[in-house]
Amino acid sequence: MLSVILLGYELHRADxxxxxxxxxxxxLASLVEGAVDGLIAxxxxxxPNGAGFGRxxxxxxxxxxxxxxxAKGAAEALAGARQSNVFxxxxxxxxxxxxxxxxxxxxxxxxxxxxxxxxxxxxxLLTRLAPSLxxxxxxxxxxxxxxxxxxxxxxxxxxxxxxxxxxAHARKCV
Numbered sequence: 001m002l003s004v005i006l007l008g009y010e011l012h013r014a015d016x017x018x019x020x021x022x023x024x025x026x027x028l029a030s031l032v033e034g035a036v037d038g039l040i041a042x043x044x045x046x047x048p049n050g051a052g053f054g055r056x057x058x059x060x061x062x063x064x065x066x067x068x069x070x071a072k073g074a075a076e077a078l079a080g081a082r083q084s085n086v087f088x089x090x091x092x093x094x095x096x097x098x099x100x101x102x103x104x105x106x107x108x109x110x111x112x113x114x115x116x117x118x119x120x121x122x123x124x125l126l127t128r129l130a131p132s133l134x135x136x137x138x139x140x141x142x143x144x145x146x147x148x149x150x151x152x153x154x155x156x157x158x159x160x161x162x163x164x165x166x167x168a169h170a171r172k173c174v
Contacts, residue, residue, distance in 0.1 A: 001041040002103065002140070003081035004031060006062070007154075008047035008091040009070045021056055023092045026173040028060050030094035039104055044077040045091075046070075074152035081143055085112055088146075088154055089138045092173050093120065099168035103140055106166075115141035117163035121171045137170045139163060 006027060011020045024045070034040040044063040047053040048070075057064035063080060067073035078086065085107055089095075099118065106116050118138030122128040136154045139146075141161055149160040157163075 001083045002034070002039055002085050002087050002107075003083040003143075004040055004043040004087045004089060005074065005077045005081065006031075006043060006045045006089050006091050007070070007074060008045060008051065008053055009073070011047075011051075011091050021052070023173045024053065024056050025060075026094055027089065027091045028056075028062070030170075031089075033097070034095075034100045034103070037100060037104075039100055040087075041083050042081070044080060046073045046077045047091075048073070071152045078143065078146060078152075084143050085140070086143050086146060087138060087140045088152075088157070089118070089170075090154065093137045093170040094173050095138070095170050096121075096168040099166065099170075102166050102168050106140065112140065112142050112145075115139060115145060115158065115161035115163035116166050117158045118166050118168065118170050121169040123172070131169075132165055134169070136163075140166070 045053050045057040046065045048068045049066045054064045065077040117136050119134040120137045127134040136158045139157050151157045
């Protein structure tokens with residue numbers, strides 16, 4: 001099973017009001033299939049103080065972690081994660097349908113000895129030609145590995161943990 005940590009810091013800076021709430025809800029909605037299938041055990045929504053995510057977290061049944069420092073907020077959510085397998089995920093993106101099966105297989109057959117990186121769907125010609133250049137928007141790894149890596153930025157974590165790219169992608173919510 002997985003603990004999901006949904007990072008909402010970028011949304012707080014980029015969008016405001018109901019649009020930001022809609023993007024968070026779309027990200028959460030993309031995770032519902034995993035919760036129904038028993039893959040996702042709990043979700044923590046992480047964002048800055050005063051972002052207004054508390055109401056959304058309460059309605060969705062998530063834990064809300066508020067901290068103005070992204071690294072401290074992510075570390076606090078990681079410390080509170082109930083499962084040994086963690087999925088960091090950027091709010092404002094929605095996982096593809098194949099992610100649930102791929103994540104389940106990675107946990108069951110590989111035991112997450114190697115971290116898995118979820119990249120954004122190709123948006124430009126360059127990322128279509130070289131999908132590994134797409135931005136990491138999710139990271140699936142063991143909780144202990146993430147703590148040892150001492151990083152909470154997804155790009156740094158993927159590099160430090162030498163993450164293997166997943167076949168599934170995440171599309172940007174529009």
